[in-house]
Amino acid sequence: QKEVEQDPGPLSVPEGAIVSLNCTYSNSAFQYFMWYRQYSRKGPELLMYTYSSGNKEDGRFTAQVDKSSKYISLFIRDSQPSDSATYLCAMSAYSSGSARQLTFGSGTQLTVLP
Amino acid sequence: NAGVMQNPRHLVRRRGQEARLRCSPMKGHSHVYWYRQLPEEGLKFMVYLQKENIIDESGMPKERFSAEFPKEGPSILRIQQVVRGDSAAYFCASSPSGETQYFGPGTRLLVL
Numbered sequence: 001q002k003e004v005e006q007d008p009g010p011l012s013v014p015e016g017a018i019v020s021l022n023c024t025y026s027n028s029a030f031q032y033f034m035w036y037r038q039y040s041r042k043g044p045e046l047l048m049y050t051y052s053s054g055n056k057e058d059g060r061f062t063a064q065v066d067k068s069s070k071y072i073s074l075f076i077r078d079s080q081p082s083d084s085a086t087y088l089c090a091m092s093a094y095s096s097g098s099a100r101q102l103t104f105g106s107g108t109q110l111t112v113l114p
Numbered sequence: 115n116a117g118v119m120q121n122p123r124h125l126v127r128r129r130g131q132e133a134r135l136r137c138s139p140m141k142g143h144s145h146v147y148w149y150r151q152l153p154e155e156g157l158k159f160m161v162y163l164q165k166e167n168i169i170d171e172s173g174m175p176k177e178r179f180s181a182e183f184p185k186e187g188p189s190i191l192r193i194q195q196v197v198r199g200d201s202a203a204y205f206c207a208s209s210p211s212g213e214t215q216y217f218g219p220g221t222r223l224l225v226l
Binding site for chain 2: 036041043048088103105106107
């Protein structure tokens with residue numbers, strides 16, 4: 001079983017729809033949760049960063065973390081064609097000092113149709 | 115402030131040759147991470163370095179792969195005697211403190 005599971009999609013939605021992307025994980029030591037966006041043949045771009053459980057909102061993006069269920073979500077409101085990309089969840093455990101390797105999901109490919 | 119820089123962006127090698135991938139972190143970032151993305155797979159951690167020190171190499175293959183981050187200059191990921199299975203995108207990330215990591219554009223290695 002993978003440490004982080006993410007539905008690969010592909011997911012196709014019409015412009016303006018609300019998109020929900022999810023990941024589950026098995027390692028209870030994970031405390032830091034991130035969402036990255038990756039356009040084709042580009043590097044991952046950090047979208048959201050949250051620590052422990054709770055919600056965080058940034059513009060059209062909302063990240064949710066439920067540590068009791070080991071489940072994280074990213075919501076995109078008013079989706080745009082420019083949001084079409086692969087979305088990667090990533091997480092890390094606390095470690096002494098500042099070294100925190102990221103464990104990634106396999107990514108969900110999203111297409112927003114105009 | 116320039117982002118993380120990686121070069122070359124594309125690298126073609128024949129089996130048995132050496133590949134050298136370079137990464138310049140963002141200004142002010144002293145933490146460098148290398149990840150590998152195989153076709154149809156997610157990003158996998160390889161190694162974490164600070165200046166002149168390897169902090170965590172738990173994701174590095176035991177043979178042929180090495181990494182360094184010298185006092186001056188970029189971080190280098192070196193792959194000796196490349197094989198076709200090494201074909202992948204290699205990403206470098208840097209961080210000011212280890213919490214948030216910012217990725218470069220990647221180097222796409224193709225082994226013929």
